[in-house]
Each structure stands twice: as structure tokens, then as C-alpha cells.
Amino acid sequence: MNPYIPVIIVLIFGVLLGSILSGLAAFLGPKKYLKEKMDPYECGVPKVTSGSEKMSVKFYLTAILFILFDIETVFLYLWARTFDQLGWLGVVEVAMFVLVLVVGYIYVLKRGALEWD
């Protein structure tokens, strides 16, 4: 049996389970509509500003850097699996790869992309 068939079955069941569990109260609970009740929670004060405020650009920057470094991690996994077959050649190649990465990392660090204030 292809080992990914159970994965798909588990995925479908997991999504179903999550939907049923989180949807239970919609069927079982009472329903009373009140305009004030449906306001966003702001500790009892009427809503002042909207919920979609501008956010700090740092969060975008973190996301971009994450993609760069995460892809690099995935590359390292491929090499780690074939470490024995590649031998010293692989080690040297990865050392060079990491060196390039470290140069980029130092650049990011010096430009202050990782500073939070």
C-alpha cells in the first residue's frame, strides 16, 4: 500500500474533526443577537479605531528573512540524508554554501534588519 494513502485519509479526518469540534457550539448553544454584543472586545470601551491597523514593517521583513533561511534549511536536509554517499566533497560544498549564507546574514545584521525597538 502506498504510505501516502493513509496520510490523505488522516488529513480528511483531521479537517473533519477540527470542523466538527469547533462547530459544535453553533448547533448546541443558544443564539441571541445583540448589536452591542457583536462589537469587537475592547475591555468594555466602544470601538475607537478599526481592527486592520497598519502594522510594523518589521513583521514583513521577518517573513522575508524566514523564507530565505528556511529554504536553506531544506537544502541542508537533502545533504544530511546523503552525507555518507557524498563524503568530503559534500562537507566542503556545504561549508561554502553556509559561508555565502553567513555573509548574507552579516549583511542583514549590519543593516539593522534584526533590530526591534
Added chain:
Amino acid sequence: MNLGVDLTFLEFLASLPALVEWNDFTVGLVAFAVKFAILVGGLLQLPPLLVWIERRVPALMQRRRGPNRVGFFKWRLYGLMQSLADTIKLIFKEEVVPDGAHKVFYHLAPVFCVFPAFLVACAIPYGPDLLVFGHKIPLSVVRLDVGFLFILAISSLAVYGVSLAGWASNNKYSLMGSLRASAQMISYEIPLGMSLIPIVLIYGTLDLGKIVEAQTSLIHWGVFAAPFSFMIFLICMFAETNRAPFDLAEAEGELVAGFHTEYNSAKFAAFFLGEYVSMFVLSCLAATVFFGGWQVPFVPYETIVALAGSPNIAALAGIMMLLLKASFFMWVYIWVRWTLPRFRYDQLMSLGWKFMLPIGLANVVGTAVVLAVLRFK
């Protein structure tokens, strides 16, 4: 009722297995269904129990009483039934969806928090192979050659739940909380991924089952083979589940409850379910990768099989061992939560990017060089 057939219900049940031709496929299918049902059933019992422990333990630490009233009739059982009562209350509460919420994503977010945790729990090897009527049955619901990659890939899906929940709620505290939480989760995912690379280097496989089988004795355990990896993994474990001391996402003093401020009733419970199941999964992963998984310390698997006379009893011992190891890590989760104060956000981010990332990279390269010197002449 007489159907004209001389067959009681039990005899009918007993005759069922004879109707099916038992080959590897059908055995695998039935075993899969049974294992999955047991796992899901077990995981659903877990959060109420953990919530109860997490209320009793700090009560003990702070010399309070904690929940101690709800029980069966006259037996109070130290308040064990409190979580059950809370769950029932949460399910029967009114579901308040804020008017400004983006309805589709609002309802989708808790689902995204729940299913990755369950999916990852399926890939963990809970014990050595069972032997049922001559068929080998692996004790993980899905046994994949790339279990490692599967776990890392699926567990990172939980970020979507967090970021969608905050964005769809149309509440600025939710949005802030979810931004913080998702930035934190993706930042710590990199060191988490890197901390596991030395393990792949050392054991040479991405199959979690084989990694456990390789850790036959104490000196082969991952924690001794790659101690730095374990330290990085342990720190990332807390950050990935948004638990104290990294629970910036729900810093009550400033953000109400973070990304699930606008969630109540069963959806609120679903977020907790997801959080506790992923805590359990990460604890199991830590035990599997670094502490020998189902291997019993000092007693090799073959000895247990020889002593017990059957691999099934050894499998049972293995499951017990893994659960024991995993519960130790869950205890660490609770222990740390009530011991350490919360980090500041800039401290959290600089710890992740300026310390964990370089240490993780150095750990990978260092382990590779040492292994290359040892293995290749």
C-alpha cells in the same frame, strides 16, 4: 426476532473475519483504522487532563488549592472532573461571532490549529512492531520514509491558524497578538529545523522509526550524540507552541488574550485542543529523537522480547516508555511556565535571530566536520 437463521449476534461477529481474505493490504487497512481510532480517542482525552494538571501544579507551587470541588457525587478526586465540566460548559455556550469578522477565515482558523497537530501525531513511532497472526504492524499510524520532513512541514501549518485567527477577528488586539505569534513561530522554526539536521547526519535517515531503532543504548541516544541540538530544540519547543516564557502572543497585561480574544465557546476550546496536542507531539518528538523513543534504558529490545517471550509485550513496554518520556517533557512545559517570567518582544526576537540561528548553523557545520573526520579517511 427470528430471521430464519440460527445465529446469535456474537457468532455473527465471530464469523466476520472469515469473510475477508487476510493479506498484507487488508491487515494494514484494519490496523490503520484501529490505530487511528485509538490515537484520536487518546489525544482527545489529553487536553482536559493537561488543563487539570496545569491548574493543580501551580496551585501546589504557589500554596493555593486550585480546582478541588468537581467530582463524582461524594468523591471529589482532587477536582479531576473540573475540566470535563468546563468542556461541557464551553460546548453549550453561545457562539458570538463579531459583526466585523471575516466569516470564512474566522471559522477556518481553529480548524487550522487542530488538524496539523493530529496529523503530526500520526507520524510518531509509539513502539516497536506488533506481531499479529504473523503480520508485522508498525506502531505509528502512518509510517513514512521521510517522517522527519513530514513532521516539520505539517507542524508549520499551524502558523496559518494563528495568523488567520487574528486577522479575521477585526480586533486590533487580536491582530497584534497574531502578528507577534506568527513572527515568533516562523523565527523559531529555522533553529528548530537546524537543530534536527545533526540527528539526520548522525543516524543517516529521515525515518523516525529507524532513528529510534538506532538508539539501542544510552550512549547512542541523540541527547549525548548531539547535546547542542537538544538545547536548541528544547528552547524552540517552547517558542513553537507559544508557551511561557515565550507566550508574548497572549501577554494578558497588554493584549487581552492575543489572537483568540474574539473566540469563545467551542472554537476557544478548539484552540486549546490544538495547543495541548502540539505540546504532546513536540514532547513525543523530543523523546523520540533525543531520548531513545520507545527504547527502555539499559535493557535492549531483544532482551525484553526474550524475557517476555513475545514482541507484543515488548511493544507494550515500549509504548509505556515513550509516554513516560513524553510526560516528562510535558511536565517541563508546566514547570517552566510557572518558574520563568515572560520575555520582552525584542529580547525574544534577538534571541531567535542573533543567538539560536548562528549557534544552530555552527552546530550543523561542526557536527558535519567531526563526523566526516570520524567516518571518512
